[in-house]
Amino acid sequence: MTHAAEQFPFLNGIEVHEFLYQKDDVVTPHSSLWGDFNFSLNGTLEFDIEGKYYLSPPSYGLWLPPRTEHQSLPVEHEIHYICIRLHPRLGAYLGEQCRCFSIEPFFRALVLKILDQQKQATAPEYLEHLLQVLYDQLKQAPAYSHYLPQSSHPVLSLILQQLADPDQFDQSLQQILQRFAVSERHLLRLSQQELQLSLSEWRNRAKIIYAINQIRQGMTIKQLAFNLGYHHSSSFIEFFKRYTGQTPVQLKNATP
Secondary structure (H helix, E strand, O other): OOOHHHHOOHHHHEEEEEEEEOOOOOOOOEOOOOEEEEEEOOOOEEEEEOOEEEEEOOOEEEEEOOOOOEEEOOOOOOEEEEEEEEOHHHHHHHOOOOEEEEOOHHHHHHHHHHHHHHHOOOOHHHHHHHHHHHHHHHHHOOEEOOOOOOOOOHHHHHHHHHHOOHHHOOOOHHHHHOOOOOOHHHHHHHHHHHHOOOHHHHHHHHHHHHHHHHHHOOOOHHHHHHHOOOOOHHHHHHHHHHHHOOOHHHHHHHOO
8 A cells, every 4th residue: 555645746745945055144043834854065054943952064964843943053154055845744754853864975966956957847757756766765864863962961971072072082982981980881871872872973973073164164184184083184084975975175175
């Protein structure tokens, strides 16, 4: 049996829009009757969503359910971002809470293809097919409560502070954890309960956020790789591309 949502006309249930944030632009608090999936093509989006801070670097988008009040925070440079609006019947599959979704390179390419086809006023049947593929990609994308979740746990919060400290990025995860009298098994259980992420993955995301900001400020790739504890720039470039879908140079070139 075909589910009712799959019979919904995608051409009337999904809208794909592109916008450019200029330096220091701010969008005032607002909400929509439809759900919004926002992601950036070339920088980090920062949002205040119902009083909570959310971060969306490249390759991670934010799902905002219908009637979710939100606003963007000022940006330091021009950001090209995408807003995918979903009719409530389709958005129900993405959940009733704000979440962060991982975006694959194919998804980004598909969005750009749809934008191009919309400008060319292509055949409705082909565009609807592309929109259905886009929706299928969204439904199966890995989802998280937050890109870099935090914890109020007295021990874990102290550990996270040190893991996110740029001055300690050149030290291994094990070197930092050795300072705390907590067993590895307990930390594993604690991080999954509080963060839904391993501490290794959490720290990698903290490094990515730091790296994106430093690239935007003009730091060289070689110096950045050294600051993050990499002996070779190539290893850092591979790490960066795995998380963002682009190389540091590509991000640097996209930054005015």
